[in-house]
Amino acid sequence: xxxxWDPADPQKLRAYHAQSSVMLHHPEHDLxxxxxxxxxxxxxxxxxxxxxxxxxxxxxxxDGGDQLIIDRPRKxxxxxxxxxxxxxxxxxxxxxxxxxxxxxxxxxxxxxxxGEITVGGPPGSPLSHRLLIVHEFAHVxxxxxxxxxxxxxxxxxxxxxxxxxxxxxxxxxxxxxxxxAV
Ligand SMILES: [Zn+2]
Numbered sequence: 001x002x003x004x005w006d007p008a009d010p011q012k013l014r015a016y017h018a019q020s021s022v023m024l025h026h027p028e029h030d031l032x033x034x035x036x037x038x039x040x041x042x043x044x045x046x047x048x049x050x051x052x053x054x055x056x057x058x059x060x061x062x063d064g065g066d067q068l069i070i071d072r073p074r075k076x077x078x079x080x081x082x083x084x085x086x087x088x089x090x091x092x093x094x095x096x097x098x099x100x101x102x103x104x105x106x107x108x109x110x111x112x113x114x115g116e117i118t119v120g121g122p123p124g125s126p127l128s129h130r131l132l133i134v135h136e137f138a139h140v141x142x143x144x145x146x147x148x149x150x151x152x153x154x155x156x157x158x159x160x161x162x163x164x165x166x167x168x169x170x171x172x173x174x175x176x177x178x179x180x181a182v
């Protein structure tokens with residue numbers, strides 16, 4: 001999902017590096033907590049007339065590899081370090097802190113019934129950023145594109161629409177990091 005090199009999705013890491021450089025220059029678009037992420041998702045959902053679920057906070061857990069606990073009932077709060085019982089696993093697990101801000105769109109094409117945005121971030125940092133949420137909305141309906149040029153073009157166009165002052169910077173960062181957009 002969020003981490004690492006994926007041979008089937010060669011632009012993924014380049015896109016992450018490009019957007020991260022823009023995010024770090026624009027803390028004014030940080031989304032502090034889940035409530036702030038919710039407000040921004042609601043705003044984009046209305047503007048784009050796109051149906052997505054969430055946002056939900058997601059957590060990694062000890063010995064879970066890259067599996068996630070998705071906090072749909074919104075009970076975990078800031079759970080890093082806590083041990084929680086997970087009914088789906090039938091056991092208690094220790095929740096791990098995140099190294100970076102990350103978000104994900106779980107496509108209904110891949111997981112029927114999902115179509116939801118999940119977010120995570122390190123303890124003590126903003127949970128997300130407006131550009132990350134626009135990134136996820138650009139995935140909706142483009143499952144097969146992954147982070148390829150069609151998705152990248154949609155990401156630029158939605159950034160132009162919703163975060164106009166960041167669009168040229170994102171395009172410049174795409175160029176620096178070798179992200180192609182059609
Ligand atoms: Zn993505």
